[in-house]
Amino acid sequence: xxxxxxxxxxxxxxxxxxxxxxxxxxxxxxxxxxxxxxxxxxxxxxxxxxxxxxxxxxxxxxxxxxxxxxxxxxxxxxxxxxxxxxxxxxxxxxxxxxxxxxxxxxxxxxxxxxxxxxxxxxxxxxxxxxxxxxxxxxxxxxxxxxxxxxxxxxxxxxxxxxxxxxxxxxxxxxxxxxxxxxxxxxxxxxxxxxxxxxxxxxxxxxxxxxxxxxxxxxxxxxxxxxxxxxxxxxxxxxxxxxxxxxxxxxxxxxxxxxxxxxxxxxxxxxxxxxxxxxxxxxxxxxxxxxxxxxxxxxxxxxxxxxxxxxxxxxxxxxxxxxxxxxxxxxxxxxxxxxxxxxxxxxxxxxxxxxxxxxxxxxxxxxxxxxxxxxxxxxxxxxxxxxxxxxxxxxxxxxxxxxxxxxx
Ligand code: ADP
Ligand code: ASP
Ligand code: MG
Numbered sequence: 001x002x003x004x005x006x007x008x009x010x011x012x013x014x015x016x017x018x019x020x021x022x023x024x025x026x027x028x029x030x031x032x033x034x035x036x037x038x039x040x041x042x043x044x045x046x047x048x049x050x051x052x053x054x055x056x057x058x059x060x061x062x063x064x065x066x067x068x069x070x071x072x073x074x075x076x077x078x079x080x081x082x083x084x085x086x087x088x089x090x091x092x093x094x095x096x097x098x099x100x101x102x103x104x105x106x107x108x109x110x111x112x113x114x115x116x117x118x119x120x121x122x123x124x125x126x127x128x129x130x131x132x133x134x135x136x137x138x139x140x141x142x143x144x145x146x147x148x149x150x151x152x153x154x155x156x157x158x159x160x161x162x163x164x165x166x167x168x169x170x171x172x173x174x175x176x177x178x179x180x181x182x183x184x185x186x187x188x189x190x191x192x193x194x195x196x197x198x199x200x201x202x203x204x205x206x207x208x209x210x211x212x213x214x215x216x217x218x219x220x221x222x223x224x225x226x227x228x229x230x231x232x233x234x235x236x237x238x239x240x241x242x243x244x245x246x247x248x249x250x251x252x253x254x255x256x257x258x259x260x261x262x263x264x265x266x267x268x269x270x271x272x273x274x275x276x277x278x279x280x281x282x283x284x285x286x287x288x289x290x291x292x293x294x295x296x297x298x299x300x301x302x303x304x305x306x307x308x309x310x311x312x313x314x315x316x317x318x319x320x321x322x323x324x325x326x327x328x329x330x331x332x333x334x335x336x337x338x339x340x341x342x343x344x345x346x347x348x349x350x351x352x353x354x355x356x357x358x359x360x361x362x363x364x365x366x367x368x369x370x371x372x373x374x375x376x377x378x379x380x381x382x383x384x385x386x387x388x389x390x391x392x393x394x395x396x397x398x399x400x401x402x403x404x405x406x407x
Pocket of ligand 2: 010
């Protein structure tokens with residue numbers, strides 16, 4: 001008998017009718033004779049609603065209490081889904097993260113899964129029950145409720161699939177697979193039959209929110225067969241897999257983008273050893289993650305130093321730089337939080353030159369100014385003014401003919 005883990009995202013369980021629809025899908029799968037563990041998200045909009053409630057009370061809510069609050073979203077859906085299954089005559093039991101013994105570290109709001117004790121789940125499965133687990137949450141060694149970061153239900157599903165050695169982990173969502181880019185931005189985007197773990201990881205970390213980064217890391221590490229597919233229309237979806245000989249050898253597999261970016265520039269700092277550390281040290285001490293870094297060639301022994309951070313961290317980063325400006329000997333601090341990052345991703349890039357120049361030419365022809373550039377073996381990222389995001393994505397999708405299957 002095969003064992004599958006299904007995960008249904010927020011939109012898929014967004015209303016009572018949709019929860020009934022999901023229950024029907026589960027019943028059908030069950031009737032095919034498979035064992036099923038089902039992970040669900042909170043109803044769509046619920047996690048945002050809860051976050052907003054907290055922010056009305058505390059500017060930076062206490063992370064431990066925030067986790068207690070946020071975890072309630074998923075607790076609602078597990079119970080409702082089990083009730084819907086019961087009305088269909090399908091025995092099911094709900095589990096919160098703690099009940100499912102999903103042990104995490106104590107890093108509230110961004111906890112990592114350390115271990116899962118699956119004995120209770122296995123007992124239920126052996127009795128023919130469907131096991132319904134709350135996504136996005138776990139419990140720390142001290143017994144506190146933790147959450148896994150936005151989009152964390154994907155990671156719950158993959159971690160359970162790894163722990164249970166499931167035959168496949170199926171991520172059911174509101175699109176019918178992974179596309180060459182977000183179909184909401186480029187309607188000509190094309191569904192991919194397969195994508196490698198490496199490319200999916202890069203797409204996720206560069207902003208494609210269809211899968212949480214950690215879920216892809218986990219699936220790659222524990223070799224969990226992972227598929228993204230639609231809750232609402234039948235189809236094969238997209239399989240995330242290791243590279244193999246038969247795979248379509250696309251130069252570019254997709255375009256990712258991230259709207260949550262901001263950049264800061266320290267102008268006119270003396271060009272001397274230790275300056276990068278002097279700027280970025282206090283930023284790191286404030287737990288602010290830095291993404292791209294560019295230092296200009298020195299002129300008159302001074303230089304400009306630019307880096308990007310998450311938009312939420314922008315005010316804090318600006319405040320820090322203003323405070324240390326005098327110590328740095330800098331002329332001026334400037335910044336911009338109306339920027340975005342657009343990235344081309346593809347393992348085929350490794351063996352091809354000329355992709356960057358083609359990318360820059362295509363953007364230039366549309367009059368799009370590139371503010372920063374960063375490259376790695378399998379990606380090229382550019383920072384642009386926010387207003388150009390849609391145009392840039394569509395221009396690049398056209399320039400690299402991503403709507404066509406490469407031969
Ligand atoms: P869920 O609530 O099911 O977890 P998400 O909203 O987290 O769903 O993820 C699905 C969304 O991801 C899609 O609606 C789509 O807009 C977006 N998305 C971004 N990039 C891509 C991509 N390359 N392929 C498919 N969907 C993408
Ligand atoms: N409900 C959580 C969120 O909105 C987790 C998830 O849906 O994966 O981020
Ligand atoms: Mg999601």
